[in-house]
Amino acid sequence: MFKYICKRLLISVITLLVLCAVVFFAIKFIPGDPFSGPEYTDAMRQKMLELYGLDKPVLQQFFTYMGNLLSGNFGISIYYTGKPVVDIIATAFPQSLDLGIRALLFALIAGIGLGVLAALHRGKALDYMSIVISIIGISIPSFVVASMLQYIFAVVLGWLPVARYTSFAHTIMPTVALALPTIARFARLMRTSMLEVIDSDYVKTARSKGLKKRQILLSHQVRNSLLPLVTVLGPTTASLLTGSFVVESIFAVPGLGKFFVDSINTQDYSLIMGLTIFYGAFLVIMNFIVDLIYGIVDPRIRIGGTKG
């Protein structure tokens, strides 16, 4: 177990380093600088470059940047002049986190429920319904779902507020739109793993003990089927994150995703850089936590140190 943690930890750290380097040098690679526009005079440009430390050699800039990162300084936004990226993260991230947690919870409940029901009613109407929902959720892009929801429930029917994120009613559509692909993923996975478990020998053993159906369902089938779900929690956080970019933009949720999309459009490189690295760190930490959870849940890993 200790070895397992160390290995995961090492990979996490390298991942972050690689990401920082890729982002940093990629952005340095972009021709021109943020102050080469006509609105800046040469003198002003020189001054701004000095202010942002962009006149130094690239490698030096990189190490300065990394040093700053370690001390929690993610740089200063160019578009929102003078505003530290950390401040933007501090105000916007809670909104995104709130939305993300809502979506994750909703997806867990709906996805697991749907998958279990589908597996229990294999080949019947409920099964097909869950297959249809998961196929739609997997294949239709989230921005299509989000904009359609917005059009139907806010514009045409007027049941829910069109945009922004201030009351519970405001959270409904963003949560559903963000959760749908994850619901689909969970439902699909849960259904397959339930079916596998239902056919497994140990469930037959459980039945041969004369246990009640409900007891077999809860303590043998669902419990064991949940395991594969833990393995996709990592990719799920990632997809919730990329999903949040579009969902927050469409519903004007003042979260990090919206800032990220805006920063792409305003070419606010230092904000992009800061946010990307923040996202990277967030994901790496989440993945690490998921790995730990997996190690705890599956006794085979806990002892053996290897999967399978």
Add this chain to the structure above:
Amino acid sequence: MIDAQDRKYLYEPVELDEGIAERMDKPQLSYWKDVASRFFKNKAAMVSTILLLIVVIMAIVGPMMVEYDYRTTDTKLAAKMRITGGSMGPSEEHWFGIDTLGRDLWARVWMGTRYSLLIGFVAAIVQALIGIIMGCIAGFFGGWVDMLIMRAIDILNAIPYLIYVIIIMMVFGSGLLPILLALALTGWLGMARLVRGQILMLKNEDYILAARNLNTSPWVIMLKHLIPNCMGIIIVSLSMAIPGAIFSEAYLSFLGIGLPAPMTSLGQLISTGITEMRNYPHQLIIPSAVISILMLTLQLIGDGLRDALDPKLRK
């Protein structure tokens, strides 16, 4: 009542020829015929194939069916409609209506579909090629090469590929080639993993060991024995990569860093559609419907292929 003669006849011994017991087996279909017949039996996959073919044909001939070019704006017409409050929606002249700049949406939608499909197929194939090569190298040679490639995959995999794609797109600017490049560079991880796993499994099969003992070159072994035996998973993974690439392009277009104007894609049409949703919902609904059909059919075909290639997975 049977008479004595008949009884005697019935109890005569029968010479069984040698092979009779073996011949009881039913005829065996060849692997690929078996796969094809399973795929054809899958209704959802067959309907999807037909629908997809229709969409592909429309993407090819659709823009030519109307006299309007997908780039030509007609601001006068648009302005007139806006002022008179006339509908920009589907009409006799413009089957899918027009957009806010007066461009014919029929031509634009099918042109957008064409670009989306192009990106989807090309990116998926390039991704697959890179993935197969990396997977083969890692799986076949093993050792530190394998270690290096697998760690690289682990590290790249930890961050959603879309973030890498966004960064690459910003470096190279928007355009068809940058998109293809960005998708190709980031999308091969899954394929490489699958192929590696399969090769690790196959590597110790007796016929591979036999080929190695005959001093067959590793490249020949790979091309002749290993890759053909990975074909199943390669096809399935490829069929899943196509909708993935189409989705990524649409996503980038939605973020505003996809194809540059005047090129268009379904993602771009949708993202302009969203801004006009209140007054001209057809601009959102039509491209959304086309991309949904495209993604659904591709997904169902992929599922069908997977079930046909690996009946064990069928549930």
Add this chain to the structure above:
Amino acid sequence: MDEILKVDDLSISFQTYNGEVQAVRHASFSLKRKEVLAIVGESGSGKSVMMQSILKLTPCIRKSGSIWFDGEDITEFDDQQMQKIRGSKIGIIFQDAMTSLNPTMRIGRQISESLRRHQNMTAEQARKRALELLTQVGINHPEQRYRQYIHNLSGGMRQRVMIAIALACKPKVLIADEPTTALDVTIQAQIMSLLGRLKEELDCSIVLITHDLGVVAAYADRIVVMYAGQPVEVGASRDIFYHPQHPYTRGLLASIPRLDADGAQELTSIAGTPPDALNPLPGCAFYPRCKYAMRICQDEAAPNKNFSESHCAACHIHDAGAAETRVKLGWRETL
């Protein structure tokens, strides 16, 4: 009433992707109290399916027949009624303990589960009893094992845990489905003698499903030989080993290497493969592989002929009309 389990004319089918498979066809046999009954046959001969269908553990269709347990007709029992029988009155051990035990549940809980269900024990009582059971099946350090998972155990240990689970509620019948097939030879003997000991201690009957005639010879009182879903010969061990009356049984026996044979001995096998259960033959299922095949065998199923009170076989070779052929083909009355 000395028959604890009785199966009469049982036919079982499966609906598969390729059509209906007739896994068991017109099977009849009975299990007496305190005896070990072996069911012997090649893999795919329907022996496991038949026993599992008695407990209604497999999703199959019963085409005909009846099942009696302890004087009660359980043929039409629904799942709830079966739950009261499974585990408490009939226990079952599966072949592969590795896959038959839940990998994510502690061993102790897998045993106590059944105790709590059938014997209304409290958690503490069940724990004590489970520890006793672990000791009874020969597992050392039961306290420690109780908290472990199956991947901590060796193959033989796992099978012992399976046995502990099956015998937890002192069932009247134990079905052992190839209990030793997945194990090393030395462990096989340990497990078999454990089963024999527990049978005496618990006073139960055992149905031993196996394809290993060696195991059968040592432990079974009576034997049912199955071929393609049908019992072709039933008899006491002595009858089957010394006076086999069905060509298939003779083929099986001839394929066992014998240590007591003089000099070099050719090991014979039965040519061919078992028939396709999708399209059963109209006559005798063994016809295409049989050394003694006659015309009648192709179209007409053979009737059961009784050789003694406990010994019967289904083969046309014993028909009155086949007297001449018997001589011609060199059928010997005894081996």
